[in-house]
Amino acid sequence: IDAMAADAARRRQDQLTKPRGSLGRLEEIAIRLAGLQGTPTPSPDPVQILLFAADHGVAAEGVSVFPQAVTNQMVRNIAGGGAAVSVLARALDARMEITDLGTVEDPGPIQNVRSERIGPGTGNIAREPAMTDEQLAAAMNAGRAAAERAVDSGARLLICGEMGIANTTPATALACALLDLPAGALVGPGTGLDQPGVARKAEVITKALARHVTSDRTPLELLARLSGFELAAMTGAFITAAQRGLPVLVDGFIVSASALAAVRLQPEVRNWLLFSHGSAEPGHRRIMTALAADPLLDLGLRLGEASGAAVAVPLLRLACMLHQQMATFGEAGVSEA
Amino acid sequence: IDAMAADAARRRQDQLTKPRGSLGRLEEIAIRLAGLQGTPTPSPDPVQILLFAADHGVAAEGVSVFPQAVTNQMVRNIAGGGAAVSVLARALDARMEITDLGTVEDPGPIQNVRSERIGPGTGNIAREPAMTDEQLAAAMNAGRAAAERAVDSGARLLICGEMGIANTTPATALACALLDLPAGALVGPGTGLDQPGVARKAEVITKALARHVTSDRTPLELLARLSGFELAAMTGAFITAAQRGLPVLVDGFIVSASALAAVRLQPEVRNWLLFSHGSAEPGHRRIMTALAADPLLDLGLRLGEASGAAVAVPLLRLACMLHQQMATFGEAGVSEA
Numbered sequence: 001i002d003a004m005a006a007d008a009a010r011r012r013q014d015q016l017t018k019p020r021g022s023l024g025r026l027e028e029i030a031i032r033l034a035g036l037q038g039t040p041t042p043s044p045d046p047v048q049i050l051l052f053a054a055d056h057g058v059a060a061e062g063v064s065v066f067p068q069a070v071t072n073q074m075v076r077n078i079a080g081g082g083a084a085v086s087v088l089a090r091a092l093d094a095r096m097e098i099t100d101l102g103t104v105e106d107p108g109p110i111q112n113v114r115s116e117r118i119g120p121g122t123g124n125i126a127r128e129p130a131m132t133d134e135q136l137a138a139a140m141n142a143g144r145a146a147a148e149r150a151v152d153s154g155a156r157l158l159i160c161g162e163m164g165i166a167n168t169t170p171a172t173a174l175a176c177a178l179l180d181l182p183a184g185a186l187v188g189p190g191t192g193l194d195q196p197g198v199a200r201k202a203e204v205i206t207k208a209l210a211r212h213v214t215s216d217r218t219p220l221e222l223l224a225r226l227s228g229f230e231l232a233a234m235t236g237a238f239i240t241a242a243q244r245g246l247p248v249l250v251d252g253f254i255v256s257a258s259a260l261a262a263v264r265l266q267p268e269v270r271n272w273l274l275f276s277h278g279s280a281e282p283g284h285r286r287i288m289t290a291l292a293a294d295p296l297l298d299l300g301l302r303l304g305e306a307s308g309a310a311v312a313v314p315l316l317r318l319a320c321m322l323h324q325q326m327a328t329f330g331e332a333g334v335s336e337a
Numbered sequence: 338i339d340a341m342a343a344d345a346a347r348r349r350q351d352q353l354t355k356p357r358g359s360l361g362r363l364e365e366i367a368i369r370l371a372g373l374q375g376t377p378t379p380s381p382d383p384v385q386i387l388l389f390a391a392d393h394g395v396a397a398e399g400v401s402v403f404p405q406a407v408t409n410q411m412v413r414n415i416a417g418g419g420a421a422v423s424v425l426a427r428a429l430d431a432r433m434e435i436t437d438l439g440t441v442e443d444p445g446p447i448q449n450v451r452s453e454r455i456g457p458g459t460g461n462i463a464r465e466p467a468m469t470d471e472q473l474a475a476a477m478n479a480g481r482a483a484a485e486r487a488v489d490s491g492a493r494l495l496i497c498g499e500m501g502i503a504n505t506t507p508a509t510a511l512a513c514a515l516l517d518l519p520a521g522a523l524v525g526p527g528t529g530l531d532q533p534g535v536a537r538k539a540e541v542i543t544k545a546l547a548r549h550v551t552s553d554r555t556p557l558e559l560l561a562r563l564s565g566f567e568l569a570a571m572t573g574a575f576i577t578a579a580q581r582g583l584p585v586l587v588d589g590f591i592v593s594a595s596a597l598a599a600v601r602l603q604p605e606v607r608n609w610l611l612f613s614h615g616s617a618e619p620g621h622r623r624i625m626t627a628l629a630a631d632p633l634l635d636l637g638l639r640l641g642e643a644s645g646a647a648v649a650v651p652l653l654r655l656a657c658m659l660h661q662q663m664a665t666f667g668e669a670g671v672s673e674a
Contacts, residue, residue, distance in 0.1 A: 017414050018421055019402075019528035024617060024637025026648070065356070065674040073671040077354050082664025084355055091658045191356035192674060280361060298635065299652075300361025311363070314651030315636075321428045327419025334410040337402040337529060 001271055006035030009042070015328040019337065025296060029274070029316055030323035036247040036272060037156060041324055044249070044316040047094035048155035049306050050146045050237055051078060051085060052162055052230035054101040055121030057130070059166035061204045065192045068121075071165045072107045074305075075100060078163065079112040084303055085161055088310035095155065101142060101229035103164075116142050118229050125170060125208040129225040136224040136232055143236030151244040157316065158241045158248045160234040160255055161306020166190075168281065171257040173205045173226040175287055177213045178260050182206070186283030188253075191302075219264040227261070234258035239265060242272040249316070251309040252279035252301060256287045263291060276312035277301055338608055343372030346379070352665040356674065362633060366611070366653055367660035373584040373609060374493060378661055381586070381653040384431040385492035386643050387483045387574060388415060388422060389499055389567035391438040392458030394467070396503035398541045402529045405458075408502045409444045411642075412437060415500065416449040421640055422498055425647035432492065438479060438566035453479050455566050462507055462545040466562040473561040473569055480573030488581040494653065495578045495585045497571040497592055498643025503527075505618065508594040510542045510563040512624055514550045515597050519543070523620030525590075528639075556601040564598070571595035576602060579609040586653070588646040589616035589638060593624045600628060613649035614638055 009031045014020050021027065033042035053075045059068045077083045079098055081090065089096040099114040100107070104121045118138045122130040131139070150158055168190035176186050183205035189198055212225035223232050235258045241248050250259050250273050262269045270291065277297035278284060288295060296315055301308045329336050346368040351357050358364065370379035390412045396405045414420045416435055418427065426433040436451040437444070441458045455475045459467040468476070480497075487495055505527035513523050520542035526535050549562035560569050572595045578585050579599075587596050587610050599606045607628065614634035615621060625632060633652055638645045666673050
C-alpha cells in the first residue's frame with residue numbers, strides 16, 4: 001500500500017473547490033483507492049466480476065426455500081444474460097467470469113461458463129465435513145487462479161459473487177466458527193425462510209458446529225469442514241488479490257464470510273477490502289463489526305450473485321472522477337475559507 | 338399517479354429470477370417510478386439538473402466560513418466544468434441548467450448561465466425580511482418556469498441544486514419555522530463552522546425566527562421572510578414538477594427545506610419526491626422525519642450543488658435496468674420457491 005499516494009490524494013482533495021471533507025465517503029474512497037493502486041489517478045476500471053457456483057449437501061436438511069436444481073438453472077440464467085448480475089455487469093461494462101465448481105448434476109458445457117468441477121456438491125455439514133483437504137485446496141486454487149487471471153488481464157477492482165442453493169447455511173456456520181458465536185447470533189432467512197424455517201436452519205448449523213468445531217481448529221480446517229467450494233474459492237481469490245495488489249469490493253453476507261476467512265488466514269488481506277453494502281441477512285452486521293467494516297450502501301439487498309457490490313461500482317467511479325476532474329481553488333479562482 | 342402501473346411493476350418484480358424482495362430498495366425504486374411515470378418501463382433518463390444560485394444578506398452576520406464572493410466564483414466554476422456537480426453531470430450525461438437569481442454583484446454574462454436576477458441578494462433575515470412578496474413570486478416563478486422547460490424538453494427525473502454562500506442559515510430558519518422547532522434543533526456547521534461559529538449561527542437564526550415567525554404566518558409568508566431566491570425557486574420547481582407529473586430526486590439539507598415548503602403549500606407534492614441521501618448537516622434528519630422520507634444513500638455528504646442527488650442517479654438507473662432486463666422464472670426455466 002502506497003502511503004505517499006494516499007497522502008497526495010488527501011492533499012488534492014483538500015484543494016478541490018468544495019468545503020473540506022464535504023464529499024464525505026466519496027473522498028475516502030478516492031484516497032483509499034489511490035493508496036491501494038499507488039497512483040494519483042485511481043479508478044475501479046476495468047472491473048472484474050468472478051462468479052463461482054457450487055451445490056451444498058446440507059440442502060438435504062431443508063434449509064432453503066428453493067430446490068437444489070436452481071443452482072444449475074441460475075448458472076445458465078447468469079450466463080445467458082437474465083440474472084441480476086448479468087444485467088448489472090452489462091450495464092456497468094464490467095467483465096464477468098462464471099465458474100462451476102461443482103453443482104449436483106454436471107450440466108455439461110455451457111457457453112461462457114468455465115467447468116472446474118471439484119465434485120457433485122459438498123458433503124452435508126450436519127453429518128460430515130463439507131469437503132476433503134484435497135477438495136479445499138482445489139477450490140482455493142480455483143479462486144486464486146481466477147484472481148491471477150484478473151490481475152494479468154489488467155483488472156483494477158475485483159468483485160466476487162456466488163450462486164449455490166442453501167449456501168447461507170455453510171456461510172453462517174463458517175462465520176459462527178470463526179467468530180466463536182452460536183448459530184442463533186448469525187442465522188437468518190437466506191432466500192426467504194419463514195420463522196420455523198429459520199429455527200430449523202439454526203438447529204442444523206448448531207449440529208454442524210458441534211460436529212466440526214473444536215478450539216484447536218485452524219481456519220483452513222474450518223473451511224474444509226463447514227464451507228463450500230465457492231466460499232473457499234472466494235477466500236483464495238481474496239488472498240491472491242491482496243498479494244497481487246488488487247483492491248476488492250466485497251459483496252454481502254456470503255462473500256463477507258469468505259472474506260473473514262481470508263483475513264483470518266492472512267490478516268493483511270483486510271487492507272485490500274472495500275465493503276459495498278450491508279445485507280438484509282441479519283448476521284452480516286456481526287461479520288462487518290468483526291472486520292471493522294462500514295459498508296457504503298444499505299439498500300436491504302439479500303440476493304447475492306455479487307449484485308450488491310456491482311451496485312456500488314458507480315459510487316467508486318464517481319468518487320474517482322470527482323477526484324480527478326474537479327478544479328482546485330487555484331485553478332478556478334475560487335476564494336478559500 | 339398510476340396505481341395500475343405500480344401494481345404491474347410489483348407483479349413483474351415478483352416474477353424476476355431472484356428471491357422475492359431480495360433486491361430491496363432497488364425493487365421499491367422501480368415500482369415507485371413505474372407508478373409516477375405511468376409506464377411498465379420506468380427510467381430516470383433524461384435527467385434534468387436545475388442549479389439555482391443566489392446570495393444572502395444574512396452572510397453579514399458571519400454565519401459562513403466562506404466569503405460571499407464565492408457564490409459568483411462558484412457559478413463560474415460550475416459553468417466552466419470544475420465543480421462537483423459539473424463533473425457529476427458530465428459523468429452521468431445529465432442535462433444541467435444554471436440560473437443566477439441574484440448574487441451580490443452582477444457578474445455580467447457567463448456562458449451557460451441564465452441571468453434571471455431578482456436583486457443583489459436577499460435582505461439580512463436577522464434584521465429584515467429576506468424578500469418582498471413580489472420578489473418571492475419572481476423567484477418561485479423562475480423555478481416553475483425552469484421545471485416547465487424540463488418537462489417540455491422530455492426530462493423524466495428532476496434534480497434541483499443550489500449555490501449560495503450562507504444559505505444553510507435561511508434553510509435552517511425556514512425549516513425551523515415550518516416545523517415549529519427552535520434553532521438549536523436544526524442548526525449545524527454548514528460548510529464548516531466551528532463550535533462557537535455554530536452557536537453564533539444559532540443566535541442569528543433565533544433572532545430571525547423571533548422577528549419573522551408568528552403562529553398565523555402562511556408558508557408563503559415564511560418563504561418571503563426567511564428563505565432565499567434559490568430556495569423559493571426550488572419550492573416553485575417542485576410544485577410544478579408534481580403538477581406536471583415529473584418525479585423529483587431531492588438532494589440534501591437545503592433542497593429538503595425547499596421541498597418541505599413545497600409540501601406544506603401543496604401536500605400532494607410529497608408523492609413526487611424521492612430522497613437521495615442523508616446529509617451530514619445534522620438538521621437534515623429532522624426534515625426527513627417530517628417528510629416521512631428514508632433517503633437512499635448515507636455517505637456523509639454536505640456539499641450541496643445537487644451533488645448528493647446526482648450520486649444517487651446510478652441507483653435509479655440500475656434499479657430500472659434490473660426491472661426491465663432481468664429474465665422471469667418462466668423465461669429462464671428457473672424453478673420457483
